[in-house]
Each structure stands twice: as C-alpha cells, then as structure tokens.
Amino acid sequence: MVRAPHSPLRIAITTGEPAGVGPELTAMALAGAAAHWPDANFTVFGDATLLAARARAVGVDWVSLVAEAAPGRVASVCVEHRPLAKPAVEGRLDAANGPYVLRLLDDAIDGALAGTLDAIVTAPLQKSTINDAGVPFTGHTEYLAERTNTPRVVMMLAGTGVRPLRVALATTHLPLKDVPGALTIDGLVETLVIIERDLRRDFGLPVPRILVTGLNPHAGESGYLGREEIDVISPALAIAAQRGIDARGPYPADTLFQPRYLDQADCVLAMFHDQGLPVLKYATFGEGINVTLGLPIIRTSVDHGTALDLAGTGRADAGSLIAAIDTAVTMARNRRGG
Secondary structure, X not given: OOOOOOOOEEEEEEXXXXXXXXXXXXXXXXXXXXXXXXXXXXXXXEOHHHHHHHHHHOXXXXXXXXXXXXXXXXXXXXXXXXXXXXXXXXXXXXXXXHHHHHHHHHHHHHHHHHOOOOEEEEOOOOHHHHXXXXXXOOOHHHHHHHHOOOOOOEEEEEOOOOOOOEEEEOOOOOOHXXXXXXXXXXXXXXXXXXXXXXXXXXXXXXXXXXXXXOOOHHHHHHHOOOOHHHHHHHHHHHHHHHOOOEEEEEEOHHHHOOHHHHOOOOEEEEOOHHHHHHHHHHHHXXXXXEEEEOOOOOEEEEOOOOOOOOOOOOOOOOHHHHHHHHHHXXXXXXXXXX
C-alpha cells in the first residue's frame, strides 16, 4: 500500500506483557501525542479494558485521549482491541497470556508488512511467559527476523541527545561460549552493510562512521590473547572498506568508549551483548532505545524490561518509550523522504 506523501504517519504500539509496565507507559507516552508528534496517528494493540484501567491508575484521561481514527486526522489514538486470555494482575505473570502478547506483535508486523502501518514501537514483553506457554521465544529481535523472512538483522541500542551514542551488536542473545564461533568474515561484512545503509536511510547520516571493537581483551594483543581480531574482524573491515564503508578497528573495548573516540563516531559495533550494552545503558538508561536494523519494516523499542515491581504504581518512567516513539516517527519521515 502506497500512502500519500502528506498523509499522517501511522505508528503502531504493542503494549507487551500485561502484568508489566507496558500498558501504563503507553498511556503516559501518548498523553502528549498531539504536542510531540502532530504528523502521526497511533494505533495501540492491546486489551482495551486493561489499557483504560492502567491509564486511570497513572492519571491519564484515556477516554478523552482515544479517538476514532479518520482519514487525514492527525495525532489521533485508536485501540485495536485484543482480549486477554485471563485478567492481568500487576506484577503477576500468567503463561495463559503468552499467546496474547505474541498476537499483539503478529498483528502489528502484519500491518507493517502490508504497508498500512509505517512503524512499530514495542513495549517490553516477558520472554519467560511466552516460553512457559509452550512457544519457543528468544526475543523481539529474532522473532521479527523470522516473521519478516530477514536472514540477518542487527540490534542497535541508542541514547538520545545532540550527539547520540549508538551501539550495534554483531551477535545478540547467545551464551558467551558460543560467540567466537558465531563471528564470521561474511557475517560481519553483512552486519556493517546493514548498519551503514540504515544509518543513511533512516537516520539521515550521509557518511556514517562506525568504530568496531575487538572480541578479546586488548583486541587480542597481536594474537597472544586470541586470533579473532586477526583472522575474522580485520579481514571483514578490509572488505567493508572496499565497499566504501567507513568502519575502523578493531579497538580494545575497554578503551573505545571514551569521548575522544565516540565524538568522531556515529555508531560502535560491539561483538557481543554484554560488551557494548552495559556502557550504553549506564550512560543513557531510561532515555535509551532499541532499534532493529535490517528489517523491511521499522521497529523501535524501549531499553528496559517489564518492571513487574513498578506495574500499576505510577512510578514507572515513560522516557524510554517516548524516545522510541520519537525515533520511529523520525525514521518513518526519513523513509518517506522528509
């Protein structure tokens, strides 16, 4: 479906684990939709009764906020009601609602693939609930790749601000012992191609500069602490350079995350999950976002989990979800051409 260039952007929000903070954060974030995103309409996937109750708990007038979507109307919020399998209790997981969580995600993905949605923003879900329901589930990133038939995607977390810190991952949810075997020259080249392309297309960076970490301490110490830097990472960087990609490294991860390096970079590519993300989350937690690069659709998310202990208390901070929505809107604008 091709949308008119000046028609409102259509942004979907999946409300995630019903026992967590996703439903109330959605209400809190959208309370300022008209002021923050005047060129967007929002479709919220979730249980309508649950959303109304959680909105009341955090002081959001959900009845006034939710409006019937209409052609040309901007900053409207509508709910695509998907009923819970069982009533949700704040902070109490129930595997019966695992399929419900996946249905929200599936319906949003279907809309994005069909072109009726311009972007998806996902509130946090609980992997254990889905697995306990009998559905093998590793995470949003892997599920989106499977559902969209995308052979390689890249997880990138980013902090917001004038000079945002972006960290992409060469591998995602793997045991540490499996990481070296998962790194290949071709795989790293494909990852760099995806990062470079999406930073140009979706983030408006004409010539992205990517800094790449090593895998081993001190980037392998010339092979004395491991040969992945020599045998895999450096050859991949050489091929990327031949393709016109500005990717530099491999750098020791313990010294790369300093302003004198980061001020000259648009993204850091780390080799594994807990190599790059602790630094980013320390610097930006609560205002950071998760972006899945390489997909045929736009998907952003928060940088935190379901926060079961905060659900229904009104103490959860919507900053990360607001940033994720803001980034999704910006990416959708860029894909439309401004």
